[in-house]
Amino acid sequence: MTRLSFASFTVLIVRVAAAALGLSLLLTGCQGGCPPSKPSSETGPTTASPTSGASGSPSADGPSATTAPSGVYKPADAKGKAQNVPVPVMPELAKENSKEGLEAFIRYWYAQQNYAIETGDSSSWKRLTAPDCRACNRIQEGIDDSNVDGRWLAGGKITVPVVEPLWTDNVVGQQAKVQVIQQRADYFNADGTTGRAFEKATNSAFGLSASFGPNGWTVADLGLIG
Template identity: 55%
Template sequence: MPRLSSATFPLVRPWTAVMALTLAVLLSGCQGGPAPSTQLSESSSTTAAPTTSAPVPTASATPAGPPTSAVYKPADAKGKAQNVPVPVMPELAKENSKAGLEAFIGYWYAQLSYVDETGDMSSWLPLITQDCRLCLRLQESGEDGYIDGRWLAGGRISVPVIEVQWAGGDATQWSKVQVIQEGINYYNADGTTGRASDEMTNDAFALFAKYVEGQWAVTDLGLLS
């Protein structure tokens, strides 16, 4: 989906108070403990990679249903992506636990990456709440990227680091997530360039999620400044 800048929408704040978080904290390998108190912003120029990281459980990006001979073809200047593997939610991601939330976040971003490649957000939308303002702006920009025959090339997302800040008994849990997104090219239905390309990004996000009626849902999201 089109990448959003800080000028596109107002500051996203956590559900209770302004959080004091920095990318340096994310990449230091700090685990657990209460959330520090810096504010969230919607843009970041950070490009540093983590010094250490634990294996991150991610959704399998294999087509649902029986095996198929269809070959995946990423989007390019000639047309849309074809036969994009559909992310499958791990069973662990359905659990109300620290490990379950970590697996859910991997799946959530896999679905968001799938939205970028296909414009299909039918499986991603049930994973957010209407309280997540940045999520709603991502929805709007994702829809705009594929309206009237438009498409995107690139934009695939990976999450090499997920640090769940689990607080037992709290209704809402939060995590620090490193999100790397490929550069994006935009095309109109006739193949002409739709708008200026976006470069690759490497950012740190604070993601807040709540376990509701047997599943996780993202309630707030923002870049860490």
């Protein structure tokens, strides 16, 4: 994995564990949960308020709306897959080339990742992600593996309490620090047996790079801040 440099740091080493294929989609970092990152009084990160989407399911703690399919949303459990999962809708702010737009986009990107985790459909998430983002490709492998041969995942929901854009004027590429909290995830085979070992809940800090182009924002790189 490459290194991500931030203006407010020296050099931060990005660590992406290849062994985390099973839950690389969940971007595990601190096993068992680290204490939440403390907001810096100098940088002043924004803490999001919970969203009230159509059912509140795939939201990543941001202003992203959702459109609910017909039927009542039912999260996955030991008895079966999630049903009628609301589809995240990109907010207009996330289409802007601004500090606020970048934050809104990152929250929407994670909301789409939640949707992919619950449904196995990562098509919208992939369109927001650069094909050469190696960590993102591992996430995609994890999503695929979690849904192979009728397998499903219960839990694993992502919340994003803090997104701190490290904004630089007049550049295409921007960077941000993101706190990602993820619930415990359990895996089940099509016949209801255990698919593989569960994954612990995590609380991690990530460095995220994104670029703005004719089609809007794209996540270019991602990694754990070590």
